[in-house]
Amino acid sequence: MLIQLILVFVYCSDFSGLLSYILEIRELPEDFHLKIGIESGGGSLKVCLNVLPENDPEYVKKYKSAGINKLFIIGLGPKLSESYANIKSLFEALDLQSICGICSYTFAADFKLIMILLGLQSNSSTHTCPWCDVNVKEMEIKGSFRTIKSITENTNLWQQSGGNITKAKDFKNCINIPLIIGDVETPVLRYIPPPELHLLLGVVQKLFDCLELENINVATEWIKKKRD
Ligand SMILES: [Zn+2]
Numbered sequence: 001m002l003i004q005l006i007l008v009f010v011y012c013s014d015f016s017g018l019l020s021y022i023l024e025i026r027e028l029p030e031d032f033h034l035k036i037g038i039e040s041g042g043g044s045l046k047v048c049l050n051v052l053p054e055n056d057p058e059y060v061k062k063y064k065s066a067g068i069n070k071l072f073i074i075g076l077g078p079k080l081s082e083s084y085a086n087i088k089s090l091f092e093a094l095d096l097q098s099i100c101g102i103c104s105y106t107f108a109a110d111f112k113l114i115m116i117l118l119g120l121q122s123n124s125s126t127h128t129c130p131w132c133d134v135n136v137k138e139m140e141i142k143g144s145f146r147t148i149k150s151i152t153e154n155t156n157l158w159q160q161s162g163g164n165i166t167k168a169k170d171f172k173n174c175i176n177i178p179l180i181i182g183d184v185e186t187p188v189l190r191y192i193p194p195p196e197l198h199l200l201l202g203v204v205q206k207l208f209d210c211l212e213l214e215n216i217n218v219a220t221e222w223i224k225k226k227r228d
Contacts (some may be wrong), residue, residue, distance in 0.1 A: 009077030119176030
């Protein structure tokens with residue numbers, strides 16, 4: 001039985017027009033940078049945009065260009081789950097490809113979405129790192145940088161081998177063609193910087209859990225101090 005799914009989302013139908021308008025209104029220099037955020041929360045999947053001058057930290061500070069008040073939601077799907085197919089559809093509708101060919105850009109997302117964007121299995125898989133192909137059992141050995149090319153090649157090899165999901169670990173857990181746009185031989189780290197907040201959340205939670213086991217009062221005090 002064939003089931004047809006209909007995706008419902010809204011998106012900016014003239015991304016390049018919106019960008020030209022933002023550049024004009026904000027008097028941004030020609031060398032600008034796009035920060036494209038993919039986020040899931042509040043019951044929807046969103047693609048967000050911040051436009052920043054490439055080499056002018058003073059401007060960014062003064063106008064808070066990276067802040068939430070200068071952020072545009074350029075695509076939004078209510079009740080849309082975080083899946084490869086859904087993000088692919090949103091990206092295609094927005095035609096990110098054409099814009100990303102003419103300026104510098106980075107993608108921002110949490111770990112789950114980063115793995116999806118790169119066409120990889122989840123962080124609980126054998127090759128857990130989005131940026132390199134290190135094996136989780138050999139973390140002391142440095143992995144090779146992942147690139148769009150390496151992920152695409154591994155995905156193709158996995159599919160040619162039959163596309164058995166349990167065998168994906170033999171292909172660095174690459175199961176889809178990356179959704180990010182960029183030079184195929186450049187490390188994907190260049191396009192998706194590590195998400196500082198999400199990295200710290202895990203570390204701080206671990207520290208808190210250990211401290212709580214030892215002494216709940218000290219742990220609670222520590223959290224209170226951090227809030228001050
Ligand atoms: Zn790594």
